[in-house]
Amino acid sequence: MKTNQLALLISSALLLAACGDDGNDGVDGSNGVNSLVSVTALAVGSSCTYGGQLIESGLDSNGNGTLEDTEVQHTQNLCYDSASGFNMELMARHESGVYGLSAAEIVDFDIVAQKVLVVNAVSGRVDVLDASGLASAEAVSGSAELALNNLPLLNELDVAADVGLERLGGVNSLALHDDLLAVAIERADEAGNSKQGNGYVAFYRRVDGAYSYLKAVEVGALPDNVIFTPDGKSVLVANEGEPNNAYDVDPEGSVAIISVTDGEPADSANLVRFTDFNIGGSRADEVSQMIKINGPGASVAQDLEPEYIAVSADSATAWVSLQENNAIAKINIADASVASLIALGAKDFGLAQNAIDASDKDDMVNIRPYEGVYGLYMPDTVASYQWHGSDFVVTANEGDSRDYDGFSEEARAHDLVLAPNHPQVSAAQDDTLLGRLKVTTSMGDEDGDGEYEKIYAYGGRSFSILDSDGRMVFDSGSDFERITASLLGLNFNNNNDENKGDSRSDDKGPEPEALAVGKVGDSTYAFVGLERTGGIMVYDVTNPFDVHFVNYIVNRDFATDFAVDTDTGEYEGNMQLAGDLGPEGMKFVAAEHSPFGVPMLVVGNEVSGTTSIYRIY
Structure with missing residues (x-):
């Protein structure tokens, strides 16, 4: 008998027959034969120098749920590259052919239907990709990774058409739990402001491998992230409530909670509001001076902009960035x-340990500390996991400014009038040092005299781990810049719309945004996507008080000549061979839900419009 049997719900029809446009053509999957995957550990020095795993797969011909020796059809040794026992291999990829227009953002994986779901944001649709061939996919490496395109598009969900309301706009997020799919879509207000009306969560149910529209539930303005609680009994939505460009319409931020009973979502949402924190409100004294409230004329409730949600393992608590x-x-x-x-x-x-390169005009890697300069963490994606029964929150510290026609807080360090005793008075006037660094004008003038005692920049250029009450227990410091500079040279801190090295040092550096956390074997790992430079940082976070770097995986060709306009999608050069640009969303899939029999990571890359799948072992 094989060890670690995984009876995956994959029919032979899915594995052996091509699907039609709706994903339902071919042999009826209910009459098919299940595929089984067996994973057996390989000892160090056996077939693999550093050990590894034997992956065997085949069809359960006798229907007993056990992969017998006579049923094995495919065998592969996965050898570890080093004694660390961690590897990631690119197995599948989809090229949308749409560049710079957010054609691949938030992703999820449906193990039952064997499909990858991808937010195609600007189009207002969800792309449904065929993942039925993953179990037999072969890993690729080198230049083959850049051109891989073996994850075909089956069909699309036209969310706006399904909901059937006027003024609906882009799709921002999706999440899947059992057979229920939730998709967040924004809506314009009656005055024509594109994102300031109350958005909706559209619900779909998987039926015979396809997704059937159920209903839409109204939520708050600009629903930006949707997530199921682990028990599936609630759907939470971060309603960002962004202002319009003129900054004369600024909806309140909120968090929507939609109950799910016996798989049926409620018809209405319960909104968690922040009005009690307004000036004069019952909880106004709880708003710290370090919480940045700076929108012109905005109340606290209007100024707070929920971005992303993590939920505790017991489904009782949510942390909202x-x-x-x-x-x-x-x-x-x-x-x-x-x-x-x-x-x-x-x-x-x-x-x-927190040193940065602050200039895009120095033509060199110049990572150095700057006394009197600070970074606001400003996390985008957040995730949670447990250690010794306690919850910990992981944050990708991207940073973001308010920069609108009606109001902008952005400046360069050389624009600030610094207090005479500030240690960076000279460096702030040198564009090869600190002068080009993007900073906020809303903080730092601590005595209100027009001179800045502190310089505050956007983002931590790192990821952090907090305990359940928000106390920081770990931060990756300057790791991301140091590691990418060592591996990529002047290509570090690159932008994602062209190959021009060191072009983001003055802004937010590598700009960590995407994030996923999951277990590989007995260890818990954090996967952090660098939106600008590209690639994925991997850290072992099993013990949040003893975190260490594991690997940096990047599928980008820094020598390819290309440039893409992220407003129009127009491009020059060879975008097809540029690689994966702008990792925006990630989905970690545990071994028991993966067709590989080992964990996998699905990544949506918004600038290249590509979706990538890595096998992890």
């Missing part, structure tokens, strides 16, 4: 209340 505010809201799900607003504080770029 308030990116522009440099804060996190802790939510009690059961009574739909705000437990606390957590100020994230500032990262001291004057410390050696």
